[in-house]
Structures are given as structure tokens and as C-alpha cells.
Amino acid sequence: MSDQTGSISPQHTPVFLLTGFLGSGKTSLLSRLIHRPEFSDTAVIINEFGEVGLDHMLVDRSSDADIVLLDSGCLCCAMSGSLQHSLESLYYRRLRKEIPHFERIVIETSGLADPGAVINTIGGDPAIARRFRLAGVITTVDAIHGLDAIGAYREAAAQLAVADQIVLTKTDLLEDPAAAMDLRRELGTRNPHAEIQIGQALDAAGIRRLFTSAETRALEPASAHSGMRNPALGHIFKYGITAQTFHLRNPVSWPAYADWVHAMQRRHGASLLRAKGILRMEDGDFYAIHAVHHLFSPPLKLRRAVEGPQQGALVLITENLSREELEETVALLRG
Numbered sequence: 001m002s003d004q005t006g007s008i009s010p011q012h013t014p015v016f017l018l019t020g021f022l023g024s025g026k027t028s029l030l031s032r033l034i035h036r037p038e039f040s041d042t043a044v045i046i047n048e049f050g051e052v053g054l055d056h057m058l059v060d061r062s063s064d065a066d067i068v069l070l071d072s073g074c075l076c077c078a079m080s081g082s083l084q085h086s087l088e089s090l091y092y093r094r095l096r097k098e099i100p101h102f103e104r105i106v107i108e109t110s111g112l113a114d115p116g117a118v119i120n121t122i123g124g125d126p127a128i129a130r131r132f133r134l135a136g137v138i139t140t141v142d143a144i145h146g147l148d149a150i151g152a153y154r155e156a157a158a159q160l161a162v163a164d165q166i167v168l169t170k171t172d173l174l175e176d177p178a179a180a181m182d183l184r185r186e187l188g189t190r191n192p193h194a195e196i197q198i199g200q201a202l203d204a205a206g207i208r209r210l211f212t213s214a215e216t217r218a219l220e221p222a223s224a225h226s227g228m229r230n231p232a233l234g235h236i237f238k239y240g241i242t243a244q245t246f247h248l249r250n251p252v253s254w255p256a257y258a259d260w261v262h263a264m265q266r267r268h269g270a271s272l273l274r275a276k277g278i279l280r281m282e283d284g285d286f287y288a289i290h291a292v293h294h295l296f297s298p299p300l301k302l303r304r305a306v307e308g309p310q311q312g313a314l315v316l317i318t319e320n321l322s323r324e325e326l327e328e329t330v331a332l333l334r335g
């Protein structure tokens with residue numbers, strides 16, 4: 001990465017990933033969202049038009065027929081070729097005003113996708129990273145089979161581990177409605193860093209929260225998270241996947257930050273499923289930090305100060321790394 005300390009400009013269109021295991025309700029959620037006014041300025045990249053049942057809402061079809069404009073104002077774009085190609089195509093068509101302006105992109109991944117691979121595409125292709133930034137990961141979890149899938153498949157565990165927002169689906173199929181609260185609590189202990197919402201109860205405010213950039217709220221609920229309250233324990237998902245929180249008491253210098261990034265890339269890049277957090281830098285400003293494997297997005301300067309006594313905190317979601325190993329690199333930030 002050429003610029004580890006630059007800030008992201010508003011020209012970087014926020015990209016949200018909608019992930020979740022096979023059959024967990026991604027498409028059903030999307031087909032509800034695309035009707036909603038809160039979703040009107042969104043371009044959605046889906047695998048096939050047929051899946052989300054667009055027939056009744058179609059108001060315009062671009063000449064290339066791979067993008068449709070819905071009467072809700074939402075654009076749907078069927079994935080054509082690679083994800084890079086779809087993103088570039090949306091970018092240039094918006095620039096040439098061939099399609100209406102959109103404020104954000106939502107990508108629906110396949111149920112067996114490793115979310116890290118898709119996130120890498122956004123951050124790893126220089127042409128894409130110049131124009132887009134990962135703003136959040138939304139993971140659907142099926143109330144009936146979700147926990148079994150998370151226990152049985154690494155992909156499902158990784159999808160849960162990297163989530164900023166979890167949508168619990170199929171709660172209507174639970175025999176005991178109280179079981180939804182138990183599941184919510186259970187998921188909360190497995191990913192204490194994500195907000196959990198019940199899919200069927202999603203209202204306008206809930207939808208807006210789904211699409212609030214993760215970096216602008218990365219620390220907000222931190223003090224309330226159980227994982228944050230007991231950072232020494234870290235959090236174990238499965239398959240050696242853990243989420244560990246590190247607090248920093250002092251501002252970080254830019255050279256120390258660059259050293260830490262290099263050390264993480266060199267020593268732990270392969271094991272780093274995701275890093276997120278907020279650091280207070282030596283210039284006094286707070287920056288959101290995001291990384292997936294070897295790719296560290298340029299720190300994003302936050303417009304508002306972060307409340308509370310902490311100077312910053314990092315959540316490192318890794319595979320087969322001990323807290324001690326991570327502590328060695330975090331020490332670089334402490335100078």
C-alpha cells in the first residue's frame with residue numbers, strides 16, 4: 001500500500017457486504033430492503049435478477065440489461081464477470097450519468113463465500129481501492145440452523161466473526177418466541193463487537209443502522225461490549241478464530257503505526273481475518289482502522305471526537321494466534 005496515513009475522501013463510495021451461510025436469508029432480506037425508501041440511494045450487486053423477484057418493480061433497464069432501476073430508486077446490478085468489473089462498471093456509468101446517482105453499494109455474497117476474499121477484492125485492487133471502501137459487513141444468521149452451521153463450517157464461523165451487523169432471520173419459525181432472545185444472547189457472546197437485529201423486526205431506524213459505516217461507530221458501543229470489558233480473555237469463535245481487544249492509553253505516532261502495519265502484514269497477514277478499531281494519532285485526531293489479511297485500508301479520519309477516557313482500541317479477529325503473539329505487535333503502537 002502506498003499511503004498508509006492518507007485519509008479516505010468522500011469520493012470513496014461505501015461498500016457493504018451482505019454475507020451469511022447458505023440459505024440463511026440474504027436474498028429474502030435484500031428483496032425486502034429494495035422496496036424501502038431508506039435504501040433508495042443504493043446500488044445492489046446480486047448474482048441473478050431472478051433471485052430477488054424484481055419483475056413487479058422494474059421501471060427501467062439500462063441498455064446493457066445488467067442493471068435495473070427499481071421504482072423505489074434502488075439500482076440492482078447482476079454480477080457480470082468479476083466483482084472488480086461490476087464495481088468499475090457501476091462507477092463509470094454513474095460518472096457518465098447513464099445511471100442515477102447512488103450513495104452506497106451492497107454486495108450479496110454467495111453462502112459459501114469466505115468474506116475475507118471478497119473484502120480483499122475491494123481493498124486489494126488499486127483501481128477499486130481508489131474509488132470504494134469497505135464500510136461494513138452484515139451477516140444473516142438463521143435462527144433454526146445458524147448455530148449448527150457456525151459449528152460445522154469454517155466459512156459460517158468466519159462470516160459471523162467479521163460481522164459488524166448481524167441479522168437474525170427465521171425467528172418466526174421458532175416454536176418458543178423467547179428462544180430468539182436466547183439466540184441473540186448466544187450470538188452476542190460469540191461476536192461481542194456486532195449489533196444484532198431481528199430480521200423480521202427491522203424498521204426504518206434499524207435499516208439505517210445496518211448501513212451506518214462501521215468506522216464511524218467502531219468504538220461507540222465498545223465500553224458496553226462484553227469482549228471489551230474483559231479484554232484479557234479474547235473471544236473464541238471456533239476453528240481457532242478469536243476476537244481480541246486491545247486498548248491504547250496514549251496517542252500513536254505515525255511511524256509507530258507504519259511499523260505496526262508492516263509487522264502485522266509480515267508476521268500475521270495470513271491469519272488476520274479482520275482488524276477494526278479507532279486510534280488517536282499524535283496529531284490529536286481519531287482515525288478508523290480497517291484491515292483484512294495483508295490489506296490495511298488508509299486510516300479514515302473521523303469528523304467527531306470519540307467520547308470516553310480511551311485513546312483508542314483495536315479489535316483483532318484472527319485465526320490461530322495467541323494474545324501474546326498479537327500483544328508483541330500491538331506493543332509497537334505503544335512506542
Ligand SMILES: Nc1nc2c(ncn2[C@@H]2O[C@H](COP(=O)(O)OP(=O)(O)OP(=O)(O)O)[C@@H](O)[C@H]2O)c(=O)[nH]1
Pocket residue numbers: 020021022023024025026027028029110111112140169170171172173199200
Ligand atoms: N419463515 C421464514 N423463512 C425465511 C426467512 N428468511 C428466509 N426464509 C426462507 O429461507 C429460504 C432461503 O432463503 P434465502 O433468502 O434464499 O437465503 P440465502 O441466504 O439467500 O440463500 P443462498 O443464496 O442459498 O445462500 C427461502 O425459502 C426463504 O423463503 C424468514 O425470516 N422466515
